[in-house]
Amino acid sequence: MTNEELKAYLTERFPEAEIKTGPQYVEMTVVNSSLLETANQLKTEKETSFDYLFCLTGVDYPQNMGIIYHLESLEHRHTMVLKVKTADRVNPAVDTVSSVWVTAKYHEREVYDLLGVRFNNHTDLRRVFLDDDWGHPLRKDYVDEVRIVER
Template identity: 40%
Template sequence: MTKEELKSYLEKTFPGMTQEENIDFPVLWVEKDQIFEVAKKLKEDEATKFDFLFDETAIDWQTHFEMVYHMTSTTYRHDLEIKVKLEDRDHAELPSVEPLWKAAEMYENEIWDLFGIRFSGHPHLRRIFMSNEWKGYPLRKDYQDDDVISL
């Protein structure tokens, strides 16, 4: 499937969802409550077969978070980026994609640990870098640590 064919597939399969394009591959914007079903369709559909989640991360824009999912099809060799905007910084939560891609287990633990974004349905959300006693989430733009000297 070419990049143009993938964009056409996305338009037909997910009408009303915003698309954009970066230099490498198409980007599909998804509402947080739809992420699991959209990801499942993209993984299981014979036309796309996005069987490999090669990255899942978060961006803190100070006013909101942005979840970013990068996936590829090892069968068809096409890539896709899915983005989800999380408006509520204090209660940022969305469904886990771990049941679809086991790699998401560690990605989501890392995002929880460093940004504080929760993933409903995750089998064992826990801190993996910071100690259990650690207060706050160090990759947030508003994170304050009394032991760090600001220059």
Template identity: 35%
Template structure:
């Protein structure tokens, strides 16, 4: 079992290095502005102090007025985990940066979130449906899908 690194501790450290990039934190997560997502995810992976070397999963949550994109990271060497979230508002043209250049394992996960929730990952090398066929209309895990 992994032990969660305090989101507040990480947010305090990141806030010094990336001012105004962290919008909220709690015991087990941090919220990051979408425009700062790539640099913060890369920092969390590459910095020995954190060493979040494994991307467990990427998912999204539909809250009607906005979507949260949720990244579960782990440090295998330090036996720690952290949830990084970013928020995009609206229902149409939802875009967050791709982290495939940081974690290659994000490839299919980002495509799945796009396919089922309709959130595009800017900079993804092959942003297309992965679960449903190309002609499928809509994104079936959205709350407004009927």
């Protein structure tokens, strides 16, 4: 499907979601409570069949944390962006999608490590890179004590 077709299809299929066309991809924002269900539908339904999660990013916005999923369908070769925002910025939590795409399990561990976002029902939520007592460096309020970033 082209971006326009995909947008039209998603608007009809997910009426509650907020859908817009970004500079490259169709972007769909869902609420946390419907994330897992939406992800499952996007992957399993024949029309969309987004079976390949190629990027998972956590972003620290001023009011909340955002998790951004870049999805591609290998059958239809179309791409979209799925977004979810946490309710709370200080103790953020979203549902894990590792039951839908296995690779999310490890990318979510990275987001947890660097941004401190907790993923509900994640089977193995450990830090990937840093020590347990380290802060979450990609947060905007992280204090860079050794001044390695801001000189």
